[in-house]
C-alpha cells in the first residue's frame with residue numbers, strides 16, 4: 001500500500017496552527033493543578049453554553065455518557081421503549097439498553113440519513129418514553145415534522161449532536177429543539193478535545209439539575225456528600241476543558257471551511273455519474289462532519305483509493321439493526337430497507353477544515369480514473 005497522501009482527518013495540522021495557545025492552556029492547567037472539575041471545566045461549560053445560546057451546559061466524560069445521563073434524567077428505565085435511528089453510531093442505541101429500556105429502531109430518509117418522521121410515527125407505542133434524534137454527518141434531522149410528532153404524543157426528544165456542533169435548520173441550532181442534547185468532543189469531531197470529553201445542553205433548568213446530579217454520583221450540586229440518589233461518575237478533565245476553550249472560537253470558521261470543501265467536492269464530482277453527492281436538507285446549515293457519497297462498486301473503489309494513498313471510511317458498514325449485538329431483535333433487511341441498502345453504497349471521503357483544494361482534486365481524479373479504467 002502507498003503512503004497516505006490524503007488522510008481522512010489531520011489533527012496534527014490543526015494543532016500546529018493553534019499550538020502556542022494550546023500549549024499555554026495546558027501549562028496553565030498543570031500549574032494550577034486543576035485536573036478534575038475546577039475553573040477550566042466551569043469556564044468551558046459557560047463558554048459553550050454562551051456560544052450555543054443554551055441556558056445550561058453540563059460537562060461529562062464523553063458523548064456516550066452525555067446520551068446516557070440524559071436518558072436517566074428523562075426517567076427512562078425498565079419497561080420503556082426509546083426510538084432511535086437505524087443508521088447511526090452504536091452510542092445512539094446502546095445507551096437505551098444500558099438505561100434498562102428497549103431499543104426501537106426507525107428507518108432513515110434516503111437522501112438525508114436522518115430518521116424518517118413517518119417511520120418514527122409508526123414505532124410509537126404506549127411504552128415509548130422518548131425519541132432520540134441524530135443529526136448524522138452534520139445534517140440536521142427533519143425537526144419540524146419530528147417535533148410535531150413528539151408534541152402530539154407528549155414525548156421528549158433527545159438530540160444526539162455528536163456530529164453536528166452548530167448545525168442549524170430553519171435558522172435554529174440543532175440541540176435547542178429537544179428537551180436536551182448530547183455532544184461529543186472526541187478528537188475528530190467538529191469541535192474536538194485531545195482525549196475524551198462530552199457535554200449536555202438544555203434549556204430546562206430542572207432537567208439540568210437532574211443531569212448534573214446524576215453525572216456526579218447523584219450528589220447535590222452544592223454539597224458533594226449529599227447523595228439523594230445513586231448516579232455515576234462522568235466528568236470532563238481540566239486539560240480537555242482548557243483545550244476546548246481554546247478551540248471553541250474557531251469552530252464557526254472550521255465549519256465554514258468544511259462547507260466550502262463539500263461544495264468543491266460536489267462541483268468536482270458533478271460529472272461522475274457513478275457517484276451521488278450528499279444532499280442538504282432545505283433550510284439546513286449542514287456542518288459536514290462527514291462528507292458522504294453513494295457510489296457504485298464501493299468496496300473496489302475504496303481499495304483503489306487506498307492504493308493511491310487516499311484514506312476513506314464507511315459510516316457505517318453495518319446498520320445498527322443488523323449488528324450482531326442486535327441479533328436478538330430478529331430484524332430482517334426489509335424492516336429497514338433504506339438503512340440496509342445504504343450500508344453497501346456509502347463512502348466517506350477525506351474531510352477536515354485544513355483539507356486543501358489540490359488534495360480534493362487528487363481524490364476526485366482518482367475516483368474518475370477508477371470508473372474510467374475499472
Ligand SMILES: *Cc1c(COP(=O)(O)O)cnc(C)c1O
Pocket residue numbers: 062063064065088089091092134160162163183184185186196197198
Ligand atoms: C461520536 C458519537 C457519539 C459518542 O461520542 P463519544 O464521545 O465517542 O462517546 C455518539 N453518537 C454519535 C452519532 C457519534 O458520532
